[in-house]
Amino acid sequence: MDPVLDAFSAVPREGFLPPGERGFARFDEPLPISHGQTNSQPRTVADMLHLLDVTPGDTVLDVGSGSGWTTALLAHLTGPEGSVVGVELEPDLVEFGRRNLAATGQAWSRIEQAEPGVLGWPREAAYDRILVSAEAEAMPSELVAQLAAPGRMVLPVAGLMTLVERSATGKTRLSEHGWYRFVPLRPS
Template identity: 65%
Template sequence: MDAGPDRVAAAFAACPRARFLPAGQQRRADFDGPIQIGHGQTCSQPRTVEAMLRLLEVRPGQRVLDVGSGSGWTTALLAHLTGPAGTVVGVEIEPELVRFGADHLARTGQPWARIAPAVEGVLGWPAQAPYDAILVSAGARALPAEMVDQLAAPGRLVIPVAGWMLLVEKDTAGEVRTGRHGSYRFVPLR
């Protein structure tokens, strides 16, 4: 079952990218490329975000982790997909972006989603694991075991690794299958 074109399109319509960009960048919201949001971070290309959301197949009521939440846009999109029966936790390493993203997310009226500061030396948000779906918006050199460990069984993880978009699927028995879905560039995962 995929997220479906209607659900993903509805999320994009409900959470316009412009609302999550710095004031000086909002006029560029329709640009289909990454946009700088400060602190060396970007708001990802819409086409890339759409592809990631379709791979993730988020369903209503799921528990979702958004690693590298940046401006809060992906966290808001994920919250729209889970609906109020779900939970979305976004984590961000840059303190200024935590505030920036949380402020924008608060305006969406989706209290089931929040953005928290990443814990130094900890990847993801293991305190509330496992998650039905994990979205990582930063490029890793290798697939981080910590992310797979935080995934529920069954669960889906979408993460760019060594220039490739990976879909990691964990089945009900905990077996993991990984597939590549195109070449992408992201800011590095720290």
């Protein structure tokens, strides 16, 4: 079975949407969650998770955790032997995401308030996998520095979905995987 599709079945999108949007959860489109942010289109999330290739036991950073849905999906993929930390800039969304995530009972995952001027969550680096659900104008070196060797990071850069692969020796390889639209990535 496809682990990403299994995660989608185990972690329904409805529980991560504001009440007025829950009736649209099955639509394959981004849905508003507040502060100009969205719960990403399911097909886009699936594409990103397939590229990220999370395995049980991985340590994962989720940048731009929003409603907590991607954090919960990642936690399902890592299982309790792994760990996931989501980072979100908007305080209201941090609280919304924390409540939603807590309802899944995945104690090996959490959402933190982004630190002023800091991208990611460097205090617990390095991460086996990093998912970024906001568009960078250029490759953010701060996040690349938080990636383990070996490791994988998936993020949109200037509209292109980009996979960053770091080998065990620390060598980095980039590949592009189609055009996508996201809210802009910005440090707090």
